[in-house]
Amino acid sequence: MQTPTILVIEDDTAIRNGVVDILQYAGYQTIEAADGHQGMKAALECSYNLLLLDVVMPGPSGFDILEALRKKRPGQAVIMLTARGEERDRIHGLTHGADDYVVKPFSMKELLARVDAVLRRSCERVQNNQTVQLSHATIDFKHSKILFPSEEETHLSEKEAQLLQYFTQSENRIVSKAELLQHVWGLQPQHTETRTVDVHIMNLRQKLRDSQQQLITTARGKGYQFHPNAQL
Template identity: 40%
Template sequence: MKKILIIEDEPNIRELILYNLKTNGYDGIAAEDGIMGITMVHREKPDLILLDIMLPGKTGYDICRELREEGNNTPIIMITAKTEEVDKVLGLEFGADDYISKPFGIRELMARIKAVLRRYEVTADTNMSSDTVVSVGDLCMNVECHEVKVGERHIDLTLKEFELLRYLVENRGHVFTRDQLLNNVWGIDYAGETRTVDVHIRHLRQKLSDGENEEQYIETIRGKGYKVR
């Protein structure tokens, strides 16, 4: 049974989500503020985190950034009452895998949970024999171990960053539009914006870069999209 942690300070929303997680076969646990939330992440080791943005103690942004900086790649779905694109993008900037805006339908939330967990399981369980290790120049990806190295330098990636990089590397030389990447990496039913792709590409470039050439591995083809050289 997958364990899902809800970090949400509104009791009614928290209890509604917990109830529906249980009825859908998940083990739901909850925290009502940011301090309690990050403590429970470390103690309970959930399979997925539903993370409200506006929290007492620590904001959802703070929690997401802190977890990613310490190398914790647990899938995170941000929950926010804000509808401005900049707020959604900011969550992705800090390493969230998906987001959903209040008010939301329970069916949509459960679908997003299922989709994120499914993508995580496919990536974590993949065993591709001779294709386990893929590389481009000094960039090496071990698909089975979920590890990335540039030379001798280990690169910490979120699940979605890893999936995106893997897709581009395995199809190196092919140019993909933002819509194609959304469909092929996030899933055809993903209700996101192409801005999501740009944010993740920028993160990958920053992490893979030697500090001088950010397009060393992922190239922008003006007017078309992205490709791995």
Template identity: 40%
Template sequence: MAKRILIVEDEKNIVDILSFNLGREGYQTLEAYDGDAGLQLALEQDPDLILLDLMLPKRNGFDVCRSLRAQGRSTPVIMLTAREEETDKVLGLELGADDYITKPFSMRELLARVKANIRRSEMVAAGPAAQAAGQRVELGRISIDTELMVAYKDGRALELTQREYELLKFLGSQRGKVFSREALMEHVWNYEGYVGDVRAVDVAVRRLREKIEDDPASPQFIVTRRGMGYFFNA
């Protein structure tokens, strides 16, 4: 069954280009031209992924993403924005967007990101069936139950997002090994041969530290190796 992608974008020429190219790749598309209509379609149609413009009539992309996550929807969201300001991109990630791409973008890059985010969502949905039954990774005070897809600190379950769980599981499974931001984009975000903006990694690491570290300002678990990347210290 074809994957369905919701395009929420107020510029019709962009919607037409996206719909055409996504259709050629075998995706079905839904279209909305303002934030209110986009949110309604997202909730009613439950698409496999949402391409969400930042600047929209009636309700902006930030508000749409915030509302989706507040209602417990985990649909992958890629934000489309013409803005270059770092604060906008980081805010989108903080509100629950999975990724962003800045206009003008190449169709090849956008399609690669769509494919990667849908693949990641499918892997998460597979859940325990895709995991070794009962496998538990012990990392000192941190432990990860890969069957239940739950991480614990000092025996207490942590409330992690899917991305935070995947990041912790990946670094924890290869503790002591340093991974660059680009490598993490490949292994955790599923972007093969990734070259580009990597601040999504820094946002995810910071949010994960806020949940697992005794003192996020002085991390003991997810540690930075200056100029190289991150590693799990256990």
């Protein structure tokens, strides 16, 4: 299992550095952003398992980022960080898709406990999402196969299933080959030269009957993009 990556969006430098340091000490990988503009870009484009999101900061607020995130990546795990303790803010965050809410000042021990709990729940959500419906087929991750309306089925190799599941968790977002190598194969892309990603993509397209490359598109020079609502 890959080490979870946590994105920290916080404009207070001291708080951000403290959170990042304790997360790295606890064994997590981290990405950080210092304001709402950087945060919005990172939240929508980076690959991570959990977002720690400040509410009030320059540029888009944490609530703005949360709203945009829910439209593009509805299953993303999020913990809100804020100095506000008002009940209406907690309710706003939780009703708009945040998994938890931590009011500043908070202890690092408390934060780590909440991070661990939300990551556990998000892993359970992924595991429970055993089927994904496409326009022309159903992906059955529990049995590693693709089911078609004609009752035909195509089996997936273990790595093909892992790759396809990663795509379903990153739908409509461009995913680079380097990201796939790191998160699906567990390889360090800067030290790896391989065509294994391209070969697996080719095999997946064939098994998904995506001959026109509408379901898995190629973003030249950037990577691949998965479109679950594509009409094949």
